[in-house]
Amino acid sequence: MNPLLASHYREILVGVGENPEREGLLDTPQRAAKAMQYLCNGYTMSLDDVTNGALFESQSDEMVIVSDIELYSLCEHHMLPFIGKAHVAYIPTGRVLGLSKVARVVDMFARRLQIQENLTRQIADAIQQITDAAGVAVVIEARHMCMMMRGVEKQNSVMTSSVMLGAFRDSSTTRQEFLQLIGRR
Numbered sequence: 001m002n003p004l005l006a007s008h009y010r011e012i013l014v015g016v017g018e019n020p021e022r023e024g025l026l027d028t029p030q031r032a033a034k035a036m037q038y039l040c041n042g043y044t045m046s047l048d049d050v051t052n053g054a055l056f057e058s059q060s061d062e063m064v065i066v067s068d069i070e071l072y073s074l075c076e077h078h079m080l081p082f083i084g085k086a087h088v089a090y091i092p093t094g095r096v097l098g099l100s101k102v103a104r105v106v107d108m109f110a111r112r113l114q115i116q117e118n119l120t121r122q123i124a125d126a127i128q129q130i131t132d133a134a135g136v137a138v139v140i141e142a143r144h145m146c147m148m149m150r151g152v153e154k155q156n157s158v159m160t161s162s163v164m165l166g167a168f169r170d171s172s173t174t175r176q177e178f179l180q181l182i183g184r185r
């Protein structure tokens with residue numbers, strides 16, 4: 001636990017009109033600091049760490065899709081959560097990535113302060129970099145607490161963002177197949 005972060009949380013308690021000496025709040029600065037560090041632990045990870053060399057030779061050149069990867073991130077404007085799912089696809093060229101590593105890449109970038117568009121792009125670029133794929137597609141659907149709990153207070157809007165690289169950008173057939181398989185068309 002980072003003591004400096006905890007001391008800032010103590011100030012936040014004072015700032016919102018609370019008494020940090022109240023019994024229920026005595027450990028809150030430490031707990032909140034620990035929780036926030038966890039939610040931002042993507043900063044401490046590298047792509048090498050998360051993939052751990054789990055790349056396997058394969059002759060398959062068919063589209064691989066990992067869909068409905070749940071995602072918890074924090075918007076960089078309000079530091080409030082946005083929650084949703086990511087769908088990731090790539091077309092291998094001789095090497096496939098360990099299945100769980102796709103989800104680990106999503107988490108590595110989600111556990112940072114983000115806007116959804118940049119998160120989508122960073123995941124796509126990373127999968128491309130790791131696999132040297134013929135194409136990568138990432139779609140994220142998420143609900144933003146900053147739009148639900150405050151601000152415009154819209155409870156049902158979902159933001160969809162996508163990044164298509166290589167074959168997914170060049171071929172509408174490939175793109176359509178992907179969108180169909182994740183149930184978007």
Ligand SMILES: Nc1nc2c(ncn2[C@@H]2O[C@H](COP(=O)(O)OP(=O)(O)OP(=O)(O)O)[C@@H](O)[C@H]2O)c(=O)[nH]1
Nearest residue numbers: 075076077078114115116117144146147150151152
């Ligand atoms: N494009 C994009 N916008 C986001 C994301 N997360 C939050 N925002 C938006 O960032 C904007 C920040 O706008 P500002 O006017 O500076 O902040 P604000 O006064 O808190 O805005 P409101 O949310 O409209 O009350 C808002 O429109 C948010 O909805 C994101 O992931 N992508």
Ligand SMILES: [Zn+2]
Nearest residue numbers: 075077078146
């Ligand atoms: Zn926000």
